[in-house]
Amino acid sequence: MQAAKDATDHLPSLLLCSDQDDSALATQAAVFSGAGYPVAISTTKPEIQETLKTDGFDVLVLNHSLSFDDRKALARRAKKLNPDRGVLVLHHSGSLGNPHVDLAIDSRLGPKAMLRALQRLEGMMHARSHHSDGFAGDYFVVVDGNRNYIFVSDAVCELLGYDRAMFLELRIDDVVDGATTVTDPLFRKFVADGQQTGRINLRHRSGKLIAVNYWSRIETDGCMIARWEPMAG
DSSP states (O other): OHHHHHTOSSOOOEEEEOSOOSHHHHHHHHHHHHTTOOEEEEOSHHHHHHHHTSSSOSEEEEOTTSOHHHHHHHHHHHHHHOTTSEEEEOSTTTTTTOTTOSEEOOGGGOHHHHHHHHHHHHHHHHHHHHHOTTOTTSEEEEEOTTSBEEEEOHHHHHHHTOOHHHHTTOBHHHHBTTHHHHHHHHHHHHHHHSEEEEEEEEEOTTSOEEEEEEEEEEOTTSOEEEEEEEOOO
């Protein structure tokens, strides 16, 4: 998300963690450092646990060699020590059953996919720090220019039956009834006008439809925010 980069003077620093010091780890570190991100590496659980206590990184990156239990424990520990940190897992199922993970990506998809995921995470962190205050009890979402959700309030997760990490892997097209046929023209008009109001049907994880009124606007930093109001009945 471009807004996140424009709003900060530096790229976030990464702590890349692995259970193995091997060529895969070196390749992953090179992908991020080659794009300008400061990268530190930890390869043993005691070392990782000790480094988590420091303020020397913004994003915790847990690679595929760590076990599910380790990824879950480390993500939970990182968020407990500093809720503002981002957590990215380089494993295709890294966010399943792990609510402390912000985003997961299969590193086998290649460097471009890894960097896109990290950039999405930057957008999530920016939205969380700049636009979440005062919306904790509301149905409030933030999306990026590709219609990816990058922030959702607890009320939204409860309304549609998703864990937060699972929701943040979705796009508007996955949630609005009618998918791209409905969302594409609405979103194009929203981007052109800078704001929009209307009524849409959202699809609960179970498939049930939920009608909401919505109010959306583009903030000066580029964040695209919307508030929903479920209709009675």
